[in-house]
Each structure stands twice: as C-alpha cells, then as structure tokens.
Amino acid sequence: MSPFTINPEDCLPIYQQLYRHIVREMSEGRLREGEKLPSKRALAAHLHVSQTTVENAYTMLVTEGYLIARTRSGYYAAHLEPLLQPIAKEEQTKVFIQAHFRTNAVDTTLFPYSAWARIQREVLHGSKELLNHGDVRGDSALREVLCKYLHEYRGAQCSPEQIVIGAGMEYLVGLICMLLGAQSVFGLEDPGYPKVRQIVHNHGRPAIPIPVRAQGMDLDALEHSGATVAYVTPSHQFPTGATMPIAARMRLLTWAHAQPERFIIEDDYDSEFRYLGKPIPSLQGLDAQGKVIYLGTFSRTLAPSIRIAYMILPEQLLQPYHEAFSLYASTVSRFEQQTLARFIADGHYTRHLNRVRSLYRRRKEYVVAALRASSIAQYLEILGENAGLHFLLRIHGLGNEAELMTRLRAAGIQVHSLREYTFDPKTYNEPPALVLGYAGLAEDEIDRSVDALGSAFNL
C-alpha cells in the first residue's frame, strides 16, 4: 500500500480520506487480498490522529466488505470479485460518481414539512398520556385511520384490531417468522429482496427460491417447492417490476387455502405508485379465508427515515399474536404514531400521495424519454415502468453482464444489476439488466446520469 497523507485542503473528514485512500489502493491493485493493514494504534501514531479516526475508517471498510477483521490479529484486505466490489457510499466518493440510480431513495424535497411540523408540535403539547406505554399493536388512533385508508385505497378487509404497527418491515417480517412457527418454510421471489432472505435466515427458517416470471412468482414452482409461506410483491415485483394479474392472484389464494399451515405474505410496498391502468385489488381484500398477511410501509411515500410500517394479520393469527407478544411494547414512538394518524385523518396524506404520484410519474416519463433519446437507446429495453419508483433496463448487444458492470463501475455509475438480487448470482444467465431507481434524482441529475450512461460505452 502506498503511504497515505492527510490533505488539509480536503473538505472530507480524515477518516473518510483514509477510507477513500484504502479503497483506491485496493481497486488499483496496490493493496492485495490477504495483505495485513497497519494496526490502528500504529497508523494513528504515524498520522498523528486519534485511534478512533483510524477505527472509523477501518470499521466502515469492514462493514462494506473491503477489509476483514480478525479478532486479536488485525485487519486484512478482503477478496474482491471484480463484479461484486462493494459500492462505496455516495458521500464518501462524491468526486468520482457520475450517476447513482438508488432504488431506496425518495425525493426528500417533497416531504410535507409544514403540515408535519405543525401536527408534530400539536401532538407533543397535546397529551401527557402519550408519554406512557401504549398498545403493543400501535396506537388505536393510527390503526383506525389506517384501516379506513387501506379499505378505501387497497380494498383491504379488516378491523383495526388486526393491524399491527412496527418500526419497519424488518421488524414486522421478524414478528411473522416467529408467529408462523419453526416448521414454516418460506418461498421467496427470485430475484427478490435480499433483505427478506436475510431476515428469514436470521430467524432460522428455511428459504426456498421461487423463480419470478412475467406474471410474478411462478406458481407451478411454488406448488412443487414444499414452501408453506409465500412472500410476494404482487403490485410491483421487486426488482423486476412484474405485476401479478388477477387470475394469478386467485390461483395463489387457492394454493394457500389448500393447506391449513399455508400463508401468503403480501408485501404491497409500491402500490401507491401506479401510473397506468386501474390498481389491482390487494390479495388481502380478495381472500375470504384469512390466509394473507398484508405488509405496507410509509418509507417510500413519506421518507425512509420515518420508521413506520404496518401489517394486517388474519383473524386466526390474532390469538397467537397476543400470546407471543403480549409483553412487548410497540416499536414506534407514540409521538410519531399520533402525528401520522392526524396527518392521515386530516386528509394530508392522500393529498400528499396525489402530489408525489404525479410528480414521480412525470419524473419516470422524463427518465424514459431521456433514455430513448440517448446515444445507446437502440440497445435498451424498459420493463415494469408502469408502477413503483424503479424500473428494469435490459441492455442488449453491449456485452455480457460482467463486461457491462465492469464498464459502468469504471465510469463511476452506481447501479445494481438484476443478477445481484438473485439467490445464486453465479448461475444467473439472463440478458443483462439494470435496476434503475430514479425517485431521488432531479431532472438535471437525470440528464447528467443518462449522459454518463451513454458515455460509459463511448456511444
């Protein structure tokens, strides 16, 4: 590794400079797999900085997979597959990034600051009772307005008693894993959410990959898989963008009805953003036998940092839920629950949704138009663009997936390929495709990003 010197002119903190230096050393081959790094103490002494500074850089590198920490031994450079080089965080390598199509960003300028701040203030001063423990399922005010909202907009059939509020999908999916018991076997969409795989694995439940086709999860494959729980994203499959048509929905319900231990987890994460055609009713609303656990979140419609998600439990799971979690406390601050409840009840939420939906639709049209006018337009195929905050971009005739991703990364374009969302990326051999998130990009950033995409191929 070449020596690192602190640049006092650099606006980045020292630990980020050090982080960047080590990433560069690794990607340019001067720090190779298995090489040991200087100890935190030695490097800190050498640079005249605190040990915490070095530690911050090292821990960030470990977190992102660049380094491996061996207990009581030290830090070593990790093996980096050319294709699987971790993507550095935006703020840490700002200088190099030409485009960043994040799938989990939203446009933060759309956040309804003034209404939110006003309601938040009223709630804080409104009731001292809000400082004590509330219902484990969440405050009844929020469960009631949510119930009404979900009935009106998603055709959900439920009572407020069936709604459970939780601090994010991870938490609720964890509760579901515990609720459905150790015998349950999860059938997960492939490609799909790596996060869901991680949660199911952490709870010690088996996860079986079920291929995703043009109509969503392959129901023949599900039928033969031995899975007892199907986790699906029927409104806008993540990441392919497929929408499950009504016939397939009915067939999936029939699958669940056939065995008492079978359940469906309907992750309706992007249903608010449908740009074309009528929304298809939720599985939950179609189900007459209490087999669907419905999941939703405010991460995409309000902001990812507002940690409020919810689920609808079927009636038959209410008693097991109360038995298993009677002593738990809700994971969401009651201030935020009450703020959100009033925000919805006063009509701000539907107005906000209408506003952001039409804005995101225009933005989506803008990206699609920019891609169709770009220098590589003839190589591109756009899929799943009628809903959600991302779409799939298949790229034909510009090389195989490995070549493509190497080229994009070298050009400073941060984007995930569809392959990265599969259970077994090694055996993936579909045509290369990118998962393009655009919600966090303003129009001028879209122009620049699409230009950068073309330039990456010298086209």
Add this chain to the structure above:
Amino acid sequence: MSPFTINPEDCLPIYQQLYRHIVREMSEGRLREGEKLPSKRALAAHLHVSQTTVENAYTMLVTEGYLIARTRSGYYAAHLEPLLQPIAKEEQTKVFIQAHFRTNAVDTTLFPYSAWARIQREVLHGSKELLNHGDVRGDSALREVLCKYLHEYRGAQCSPEQIVIGAGMEYLVGLICMLLGAQSVFGLEDPGYPKVRQIVHNHGRPAIPIPVRAQGMDLDALEHSGATVAYVTPSHQFPTGATMPIAARMRLLTWAHAQPERFIIEDDYDSEFRYLGKPIPSLQGLDAQGKVIYLGTFSRTLAPSIRIAYMILPEQLLQPYHEAFSLYASTVSRFEQQTLARFIADGHYTRHLNRVRSLYRRRKEYVVAALRASSIAQYLEILGENAGLHFLLRIHGLGNEAELMTRLRAAGIQVHSLREYTFDPKTYNEPPALVLGYAGLAEDEIDRSVDALGSAFNL
C-alpha cells in the same frame, strides 16, 4: 350472563361498558368458565350497535385472558384462577380502582417539553438528508454522544462503532438472540422480567431459571445450569431490587471468560436512579475480554413512549452483527435520534437526570414514610429501596400470598406480587411481597394509595 344495557349517561364508550359488564359477570360468577358468549353479529343487532363495537370489547377481553376465541366457533369464557385474574386496564375500570402501583410508569409531568420541542423543530427543518436511510446501527451523532455519556457515567469502555440503537429492549434482545446463535442457552433471573422470557422463547432459545438471592443472580446455580448466556440486571435487580456487589460482578465475569461461547447481557435499566452510595461500575466497564453486551434505554429516564434503547456490542460480535444485519434499516426514526443526540450533547439530558433523580428520591422517601406511618406499618418490610423506581414490600403476618392478593384486589388495589415474576408461580413459597412502583404517583395519590392499602386490611 345477565343482560347488558347501554348506559347513555356513562362517559365510557359503549365497547368499554360492554367490556366492564362482562368482566363483572365473570368475576361475580354469573358467566362461568366454558360458557359461550353471544356472537358478535347477534349481540350487535340486539344492542343496535356496530359489530366493531362488540368486536372491540371481545378482542380486549381475549387479549386480557377473560375470553377465548375459537376459530369459526365463537367466544367462550376462560378459566380464571382467583389469583391470576388479569388486572383490567386502568382506564377501563377507573371507577373501581383505589390505588395502582405501576412499575412501568414514569411521571410524565417531568418530561422536558420545551427543550425537546425546540430541538425537534430545529432538527426537522435542519437537514433534508435526515429523510433518507441512515446507518443500520443508528445515526453516528447519537452513537457518539451516547458513547461519551456511558463512559463518563457508567464507566463503559467502548467506541461509537460498538453501539447499536434500537426501538426498545425487545428489539435489541431479539437481535442478540439471533446474533448468539441457535446453540445458546439463556440463564435468566428468577424472579425476573417475564418479557425477557417471552422474547427468548419467541426466538426458540432455551431459558433456564437462575434463582436470585440478596446479591443478585445465584452464581453457583448459574455455574451448574448449563447456560451459555447470563441475562442480569446488576444495578437494581428486577423486581427484587438487589444490587450485585463488585465481588459477585467479578465472579460473573470470570464465569463468562471461562468458555468462548459464554456471554453476559447486562441490562442496566435503572442505573440512573441510585439514591444512596456510589454507583457500582457497569460489568461492561470491568470486562477486559469483550464478554458483556450492555443494554440501556431512555424509557425510564425520558418517557416509555420514546422508543429508543441501545446496546454496546463487544468487538468480537461486530463482524457477526454486520454479517447478519447488513441489509436491515435502523428501527428508530432519524428525527428522534437526532433530537435525542442534541438533547444529550447540549447538556439537557444530564440536567434532566439530576432533576428527576432528586424528585424520584423525594418521592421514594415520601412513599416509604407514608408506609411507615400507615396503620399496617408493623407488618411491612421494605427492600431494595436505594435505587430504581420501585421497591419490594414484604408483608408479614397478614395472611399468605393468596389471601393477601385476593384481599387487595377486592379492595381495588392494583399491584403485582413478586410471585407473578417467577418462572413457576405454583411452587413459589417465599413470604408474600408486593412490587411497588411509585414513579407515576403524585404525593396526594401516594397518600390515598397507602391509605387504601391499610383499609384493605381493615387496619
């Protein structure tokens, strides 16, 4: 069951009137174990109310164990052991309650409204970046101030990298269960937190009861138990109030150091409220080998509804943590994390702690004095009153535990007995003791509550 009629004069909502009616029918023997209740539909039609109203009452009764719901059959009166009759919620039976010594309440008038509201407003308007996803461990600003605070006040030895913020103890203990793997066996304090037992059980890990003595967890028993993880509340054992002395702490650490798979979970929940003597250093700060997972929360010092807890992970668990939870998002809203971070950094938190500590000390002295001046003073022994927000009240010579609790309940006194916190209440045969929480009671409420206690015995 005698017929129920809606009382339009009653300020309680109809579903709560119905709830109260059924509880009364059961406790007075007019509705017996196994009897079927009218269907929701029939009762709603009979009373000319919506089905949801009846449903709300029934669900509340199921939740609290009065009724049993049988799928596709209906609702049945449950078996109520005279001693284990669920305690009705305060607001639902307000008219009957003479005293309520809750252990999980705090004095909500102490909440630092103005500072919190000001910082909250500044944070909301301060940075749009806060709307996007942050670090899974929690915002670094909060982890940094917490690290400093825990070092100064609890002698903790850690870097901000080791701190993980989570939405409540339940969530963090759940993460620990997953982190320590399926082979771990939990040794839990007996008596102790029923909640911890529930969490460990929900994660499918075995839990072994370890008796609690005057010095906290019985370390001989732990040694012979086969447990690999010891969950302890050393500052102020819940619920006995025992403090683990330094020699026992060192011995517990030695136990953990003896085997690689052994860990200690130090739940330091009440350490902020020590009224006498110097605080004993945390186990975490005494441990040189990375065997202690330290847990803390703001539920008791700020408010139970602020769902922010934290843990310090030993360095050797950082890599497993990042592997298991790399794709999770933090469970706490970034707005609240940043508000709390500034609240601590600006010195509000330590000022607030000093204020509430001295107020709770005076309140504790007031309760103790009231008990010592009460008509039943000669029967009482107070234990564990030098720390925390509850103490133990042993009652000698006023009957056995069953008689005592029946009498208290009949007199409208809501209080938990020590027996309710044991693994096996049936075999419990220590002298009767009450777990008396006083933090939520003002002085006049204390007077009334202690009077009611005396009156319950006609003394």
